[in-house]
Amino acid sequence: MRNNRGVTPVLSELLLTVIAVAAMSVATSATYVITTNLRENMSERVLVEDVWFSDSPETVEVYLSNIGKVDLSISNVYINHTSQTFDPSFRLETEEHGSLSITYNWNSGDLYYLDVVTTRGTHIADYYHAP
Amino acid sequence: MQTITTHLSRFKRSNRGISTVITVMLSLVLIVIIVGNVFISESQMNQADWERKQESIRIVDAEATTENWTQHPSGYALGGSTSLLSGDIANLTADDGSYMTFRSYFSGTDLSDFVDSNSSNVDSLPNKGTQSNFTAQQYGPDAVYGALTEKNTGSDSSSFGSSTSSTYTTVSANYMYGSVFTSPADAEGATVQNITWYGRGNFGSGNSKALLVLASTREILAVSNPVAFSTTAQERTNAFSSPPTISANTAYILMMIFDVSTRFYYGSGSLNQGYYDTSNSYATPTNPTDAANNNNQYRIRAAYEMPENYELDIEVQWTSVDYDETNEVLAIYADQETNTHSLDANGGYMTVGGSADWGSVTGTISFWIKWDAVGGRPWGQHDNMETRISGTYLVLDWGGSDTLTSGTSFTSGNWYFIAIVWDENTDDLYLYVGDQTNPPALDASDGAWSLAVSTAGVTENDFMASKGGVEPANGHGDDLRYWNTDRSLANIQSDYDTEVTGSEANLRSYFKLNNNFDDAGPNNNDGSGSGSYSFQADTPFGGSAETIRVDVWTGSSWQNVFTDLADGWNNVSISSYLSSQTFTIRFKGGVETSDTPQDSWNIDAAILHVWSNEYTSEVEFTGSANTENWSQLNWTANTAWTVGSISVTIQLYNFTLGGYQPSGDGYLAYTSSSTPNVDESKNQTIPADATDFRNATGHWRIKIRGIKITPLFDFKADWIEFAEIKQSGTLITFENDGPLTIHLVSVWVNNPASHQRYETDLILESGGTLSHLFEDIVLLGEEWIIKASTERGNIAIFSNG
Numbered sequence: 009m010r011n012n013r014g015v016t017p018v019l020s021e022l023l024l025t026v027i028a029v030a031a032m033s034v035a036t037s038a039t040y041v042i043t044t045n046l047r048e049n050m051s052e053r054v055l056v057e058d059v060w061f062s063d064s065p066e067t068v069e070v071y072l073s074n075i076g077k078v079d080l081s082i083s084n085v086y087i088n089h090t091s092q093t094f095d096p097s098f099r100l101e102t103e104e105h106g107s108l109s110i111t112y113n114w115n116s117g118d119l120y121y122l123d124v125v126t127t128r129g130t131h132i133a134d135y136y137h138a139p
Numbered sequence: 140m141q142t143i144t145t146h147l148s149r150f151k152r153s154n155r156g157i158s159t160v161i162t163v164m165l166s167l168v169l170i171v172i173i174v175g176n177v178f179i180s181e182s183q184m185n186q187a188d189w190e191r192k193q194e195s196i197r198i199v200d201a202e203a204t205t206e207n208w209t210q211h212p213s214g215y216a217l218g219g220s221t222s223l224l225s226g227d228i229a230n231l232t233a234d235d236g237s238y239m240t241f242r243s244y245f246s247g248t249d250l251s252d253f254v255d256s257n258s259s260n261v262d263s264l265p266n267k268g269t270q271s272n273f274t275a276q277q278y279g280p281d282a283v284y285g286a287l288t289e290k291n292t293g294s295d296s297s298s299f300g301s302s303t304s305s306t307y308t309t310v311s312a313n314y315m316y317g318s319v320f321t322s323p324a325d326a327e328g329a330t331v332q333n334i335t336w337y338g339r340g341n342f343g344s345g346n347s348k349a350l351l352v353l354a355s356t357r358e359i360l361a362v363s364n365p366v367a368f369s370t371t372a373q374e375r376t377n378a379f380s381s382p383p384t385i386s387a388n389t390a391y392i393l394m395m396i397f398d399v400s401t402r403f404y405y406g407s408g409s410l411n412q413g414y415y416d417t418s419n420s421y422a423t424p425t426n427p428t429d430a431a432n433n434n435n436q437y438r439i440r441a442a443y444e445m446p447e448n449y450e451l452d453i454e455v456q457w458t459s460v461d462y463d464e465t466n467e468v469l470a471i472y473a474d475q476e477t478n479t480h481s482l483d484a485n486g487g488y489m490t491v492g493g494s495a496d497w498g499s500v501t502g503t504i505s506f507w508i509k510w511d512a513v514g515g516r517p518w519g520q521h522d523n524m525e526t527r528i529s530g531t532y533l534v535l536d537w538g539g540s541d542t543l544t545s546g547t548s549f550t551s552g553n554w555y556f557i558a559i560v561w562d563e564n565t566d567d568l569y570l571y572v573g574d575q576t577n578p579p580a581l582d583a584s585d586g587a588w589s590l591a592v593s594t595a596g597v598t599e600n601d602f603m604a605s606k607g608g609v610e611p612a613n614g615h616g617d618d619l620r621y622w623n624t625d626r627s628l629a630n631i632q633s634d635y636d637t638e639v640t641g642s643e644a645n646l647r648s649y650f651k652l653n654n655n656f657d658d659a660g661p662n663n664n665d666g667s668g669s670g671s672y673s674f675q676a677d678t679p680f681g682g683s684a685e686t687i688r689v690d691v692w693t694g695s696s697w698q699n700v701f702t703d704l705a706d707g708w709n710n711v712s713i714s715s716y717l718s719s720q721t722f723t724i725r726f727k728g729g730v731e732t733s734d735t736p737q738d739s740w741n742i743d744a745a746i747l748h749v750w751s752n753e754y755t756s757e758v759e760f761t762g763s764a765n766t767e768n769w770s771q772l773n774w775t776a777n778t779a780w781t782v783g784s785i786s787v788t789i790q791l792y793n794f795t796l797g798g799y800q801p802s803g804d805g806y807l808a809y810t811s812s813s814t815p816n817v818d819e820s821k822n823q824t825i826p827a828d829a830t831d832f833r834n835a836t837g838h839w840r841i842k843i844r845g846i847k848i849t850p851l852f853d854f855k856a857d858w859i860e861f862a863e864i865k866q867s868g869t870l871i872t873f874e875n876d877g878p879l880t881i882h883l884v885s886v887w888v889n890n891p892a893s894h895q896r897y898e899t900d901l902i903l904e905s906g907g908t909l910s911h912l913f914e915d916i917v918l919l920g921e922e923w924i925i926k927a928s929t930e931r932g933n934i935a936i937f938s939n940g
Contacts, residue, residue, distance in 0.1 A: 021158070028159040032166030039170045043177040050181050055932040058887050060894040071896065073885075075932040077184070105885070139891060 051077035054132045057105065059122065061114050061138040068112045070124060072132075073105035080130075085110055086123040114138045191931040195877035196903070198937035200910075201925045203869050203918045205770075209862040210762045210839075218757025218844065220244035224853060231760070231859045234777045234820065238855040243845065247753035248464050252457060253277040254745040259456035261692045261723045267292060268451040268728075276455065279744040280472040280708075287687070287726050288739035293448035296332070299323055300393050300440025304404035308415075308435065309341055310395070315416040315427050316403050317394030318437045319354050322385050328733055329443040330382035334363060336395050337438040338403045339372040345399030349377035350424055351441065352414075354390035357428045372402065376442075385443060392430075393439045396421050408436030449737045451687070451728035457747050460720050465751040465848055467714040469724065471689065473704035474741040478638050480674040481507070481617035482652045487670030488604030488611050489656055491520075495600045495621075495648060495664040498524055498592040503622040505558035505571075505631065506602065507679040508614060510551045515612030517557070518619070519605025523595040526559070527605065528612070535559060537568055538590025546582045547572045551614070554679035556635050562625040563591050571631060575679055578632045600664075602650070608669055615677055619650040621660070636680040637741070685738045686729030691716045697725060704740065713747075722747060756854040757844040762861055764837045770917055771864040772829035775822040776843060782852035783813040785845040789821060792840035795831040799842055805832055811845070818857060826920050827892075829863065868914040871925060873935070875903040882930040888916050890923040899927075 053076035060069040068087065074080055079101045085092045085108070092110045100106055114120065116138055123133035211232045217223065226239035257273040260266075272285035300320050310316045322329075334349035349363040363377035385391065392414050395403060398421040405413070413435035416427035482489060497504060497520060508517050510528075517533070519525025525536050533545040537559070549555060556573040568588035573579030598606035603616045618638065624645040641649045641659030649660040654674045656666035686703035691713055700711045713722070726742070728734065776789055791805035792798070800806040804825040812819055825832070833839045839861055845854050869888075875881050883901040887894060897916060903909050924938040 025158045025162060028162045032162055036166050036169045036173070039173045043173050047177050047180040050177075050184050053184070053187070053932060055928065055934075057885060057928050057934065058889070058894055058896070058926065060889070069894070071894075073928065073932070075930070077180070 048078045049128050049130075052080055052126060052128050052130050053077075054080060054100075054124070054126065054130065056124070056132055056134065059136045061136075065111070066113050068110045068114060068120075068122070070108045070110065070122065071105065072100060072108055072124070074100035074102055077102060081127045082108060082124060083127040084125040086121075086125070087112055088121050089123070187931065190879055191933060193877050193879050194881055194929060194931050194933045195875065196881050196883070196927065196929055196933055196935045197874045197876060198871060198925055198927055198935045199874045199908070200872040201869055201918070201937050201939075203866045204912065206767070206865045206867060207862065208765060208767075209860055210764050211861075212760035212762045212841075212859050214761040215239075216759040216761070217241070218759060218842070219246060219755055221756050221758060221854075231856055234818070234858040236818075236857065238779070238857050241756050241758050241854045241856070243754040243756035243852050243854065245753070246755035246846070247751040247848070248461065249750040250461055250464075250748070252460060252747040252749065254455045254747075255458045256456045257454065259454045259723050261454065261456075262697065262725075264452065266453050268453055270453055273455070276742050276745040280474075281743065282474070284474045284741040284743040286739045286741050287451055287453055289449035289451045289728055289734070289737050291447050291737065292450045293445045296442060296444050297323065297325070298335075298440045298442040299326070300334075301406060301436050301438050302440060303406045304337055304438035305406050307338065307402040307404040308437075310397060310401045310403045310415075311417070312345075312398050312400060313396065313419055313421050315350065315394050315396045315419040315424065315430070316437060317350070317352070317392050317414050317439060318405070318408060318412045318435060319390050319392045319414060320441075322387055322389050322391060322443075324387050325445060326385055326443055327387035328384060328446040330384050330446070331361065331379060331441045331443045332382050333376045333378040334393055334439060334441050335374050335376045336403070337372065337374045338368065338395075338401050340368055340370045341400035341402050342370075343399060344369045345397050345401060346421075347375065347377060347401070348396050348421065348424065349439075350394040350396065351379075351383050351385075352392040352394055352427060354392050356426075357392070357430065358426050359424060360391075362424055368401070372404070382444070391441070392427070393437075393441050394427065395437075395439060396424050403437055405435040405437040408434050410434055412436050446733065447735045448732060449728070449734045450731050451726060451738070451740075454723055454725045455745060456724075457722040458720060460717065460722050460747055461749050462717045462719060462722070464749040466749065467712065467717045468710050468748045469689075469691070469700060469713045470744075470746045470748050471701070471704060471709045471742060472744040472746075473687075473706060473709060474743045475704060475706040477653060477706065478618065478651065478678045478680060480653045480676055481509075481615040481678050482603060482668075483615050483673045483675040483677070484603040484611055485511075485613055485671040485673075486611050487668060487672030488608055489602040489616075489650070489652075489666045489668055489672070491600035491602070491648065491650075491664050491666045492656075492658070493662070493664040494597050495662060496520065496597040497600065497621045497648070498595045498597070499623040500563045500591075500593045501561065501623065501625040502592075503558060503560045503624065503626040503631070504620070505556065505635070506619040507554055507556050507617040508603075508612065509554045509677075509679070510549065510612060510614040512551050512613060513549045514610075515603075516605035516610045517612045517616065518602050519609070520597045520600040521595045521606055522598070523590075524592045525605040526557070527610065533557065533570070535568070535570060537561060537588070538592050538595060542588065542590060543568055543570055543583050543585050545570055545572060554615070556679070558626075558631050558635070560625045560631075561588065561592065563593060567625070571628060573635060575636075579628065579635050581628065602666070603672075611670065615675065617652050617679055619648075619652070620646060621648040623647050680739075685734065687740045688727040688729055690725050690727055692723040692725070700724075703729065704742075710748075717747070717749075751848055752850070753846060753848045754851055755844065755846045756852070757842065758854065758856070759840055759842045760856075760859055761838060761840050764833055764839055764861060764863055766833070766835070766837045767863070767865045769829040769863045770826075770866040770919065772825040772832060773822060773862040773864070774825075774841060775820060775858065775860045775862070776841070776856070777818055777820040777858035778843065779816050779818045779855040779857065780811045780845055780852055781815050781855070782847060782849055783811065783815045785811040785847045785852065787811050788844045790842045790844075791832045792842070793831050794834045795828075800832075804828070816855070820858075866917040868912050869916040869918055870910055870912050871916075871927075871937075872908060872910040873901070873903055873927060874908045875905055878905050880904050883927050884930050885928040886913065886916070887926040887928070888918065888923060889926070890920045892920070
């Protein structure tokens with residue numbers, strides 16, 4: 009305490025260390041967040057196992073199977089480019105499968121373009137003939 | 140490079156900042172790890188995508204595995220009155236031409252619906268005529284009838300001419316003045332009763348005559364009786380003693396002639412309406428052929444009376460009619476009188492054959508008579524058994540002279556019914572008299588008649604004269620009857636105005652006098668005519684020469700179906716008119732204008748007879764199967780019919796619904812071959828709910844019914860079979876054409892009615908084929924699709940289409 013020389017270098021060193029830790033923490037976190045989103049987007053795979061145009065009640069039943077590496081949710085469903093209503097709580101964990109019911113007045117024999125969009129923006133789209 | 144080396148050396152020499160360096164390095168390592176993880180994930184997904192693309196899975200076959208059973212009927216039950224003709228249940232096991240034959244039964248409708256009401260008025264026109272006993276039409280035929288009688292719709296009075304005036308013409312004596320008028324449309328056949336004119340004597344009283352002159356020829360048709368008049372101007376009426384007959388729509392000149400100077404009033408007329416002849420004679424008026432014209436419409440008019448016209452227009456109606464049968468006939472039983480003629484004697488008479496003696500101890504003699512002039516002796520066989528006119532009264536010499544005198548004073552030109560009833564045992568002698576409008580009633584009687592006719596004997600039995608042609612009664616005589624019993628008044632009233640058959644009890648002789656002298660009674664004393672006589676269609680009852688029409692109401696108009704009703708049944712099809720529960724007809728006289736005779740017709744019964752000649756064969760066959768979980772039922776019926784084009788219905792009993800299947804699976808309706816006795820095989824596959832057609836113990840029922848509007852037919856059953864199928868699973872064969880091992884995670888079975896997912900866990904080696912029995916998969920219907928999903932996200936599809 010009597011000798012005050014050397015206090016400043018210590019403080020400066022300590023300050024530098026704090027700054028370094030803070031900076032690297034920010035960098036590491038940013039990297040993690042960015043790569044995590046990227047990895048999840050890359051790992052999302054959905055299979056449409058079956059589409060059933062049911063007439064009692066008149067719905068389109070889309071059976072989906074999550075064959076990717078991440079859980080998924082559905083953000084939008086389009087039939088012939090028109091947004092349709094569906095159960096927003098529909099969610100599939102990895103290796104899970106289930107039916108997504110869309111209320112829709114379809115016409116027998118017509119061709120429909122069905123587009124299911126996940127919350128990560130993945131489109132699962134194809135044409136289907138109503139029986 | 141040197142700079143970097145210098146800095147590193149300096150950094151190495153100094154220990155300051157070592158912790159910072161460590162921190163940065165650790166952070167960099169973390170970042171590298173994180174980033175590296177991304178690359179690893181990408182690599183893995185790329186690997187998965189690549190593998191999915193490499194994967195090749197196919198479904199090469201799918202077939203249901205089944206169990207089958209078949210049965211034939213073990214019993215049968217006959218429906219309705221179907222009967223077994225030949226064969227037995229053992230004949231139904233094969234299509235071998237060995238039949239079980241059943242006979243059909245009559246299942247049609249045959250209704251006789253009597254008329255319900257006589258109060259309808261569908262044409263909004265009033266009835267014309269009377270119906271004496273409508274109830275009689277609602278029963279029978281039972282010889283109880285209702286008489287339809289025409290009503291006189293004529294005899295109305297009217298006039299034509301003028302009733303107004305404003306000034307007068309002074310008409311000298313022996314001048315004939317008048318105006319021309321056209322008779323109305325309803326005046327055809329009318330008779331002018333009188334002519335009324337308006338005027339007064341110019342200087343004093345005088346006399347007038349009215350004249351009816353035919354305008355076209357100026358011929359005087361009639362001259363009225365003279366009528367005196369004074370100097371007071373007023374209307375005066377001159378009547379015709381012999382009213383002239385006029386035509387409708389014809390121009391007549393109504394004229395007056397006076398014996399003094401007269402003021403004859405007139406109003407404004409049309410051009411040349413007035414006629415005047417100044418060279419005529421009041422005493423002997425002559426045709427005013429030289430009459431001149433003026434424009435005066437003299438106040439003169441003719442009153443005319445329209446002729447009698449008898450019409451019949453009576454509605455009757457059915458309600459709640461069965462109107463959808465194959466045959467629909469209107470049947471009317473008419474009891475038409477055959478009293479078509481009477482004996483018209485003009486000095487002549489009829490003699491009863493065989494010297495017939497009607498002097499029995501008890502007896503009744505009756506007849507109808509219409510005198511041309513009241514007189515003569517209507518009937519008699521002996522001085523002490525005859526009838527004769529004294530004055531205008533009828534006297535009976537019955538066992539003696541002047542035994543009984545009528546209370547009725549008879550007049551000419553009217554039909555009278557006369558019945559003489561006697562009983563020597565009780566000393567009773569009665570005289571009953573009636574006419575066309577009044578039934579016979581007691582006219583005179585002697586309850587202490589002590590004489591006898593049974594001992595009087597026969598000089599000659601004559602009608603319209605007495606005992607050998609004495610004092611013929613000129614006129615018409617009809618329906619002479621002799622009964623050897625004293626008939627009661629009620630009995631006489633029951634048949635006095637209708638012909639009887641001649642076979643009635645105690646009726647011995649009966650002369651209808653319909654163009655002959657035949658005796659219709661058991662005595663069979665056919666008569667003969669003497670002197671001047673003829674038979675005329677002038678009868679006191681029935682036997683109208685006029686026809687009676689029957690029309691049906693079509694909803695807007697009347698359509699004739701009978702132009703006349705014959706005696707007995709009159710039948711006509713009215714299918715084209717009978718389209719609702721209400722059916723209306725009307726009886727209409729055949730002659731409705733200028734019909735002076737009043738006619739009547741007897742209707743005994745009016746019926747709508749509706750029927751269909753439908754025959755039905757109905758047989759229920761029963762059998763026993765099992766209680767397995769059938770996935771499909773096939774039934775077959777091989778049958779033939781002995782008549783072509785039978786309407787056949789085959790129905791299975793639906794035990795779930797609790798009745799025979801009304802349509803769809805388990806129901807088949809068709810028309811059999813138009814060629815009789817042709818074997819036809821009908822079958823049906825029921826792919827769903829097959830177990831509805833058996834009960835809890837596995838029993839089933841099938842009903843076969845044939846119907847046709849035809850004569851009798853037979854139903855021939857050759858082969859009836861129930862075949863059930865149960866699916867025990869589905870064998871699906873997969874083939875892996877790719878280089879990778881495949882993991883199947885799900886199988887879908889889709890048909891129009893459902894999409895079903897089945898979890899599975901099958902590993903299929905590269906290049907390998909795998910057949911797997913899915914016991915829980917049942918392929919229903921004729922259309923289905925099988926899909927299999929792999930873990931990597933590929934789908935194989937197989938369909939039976």
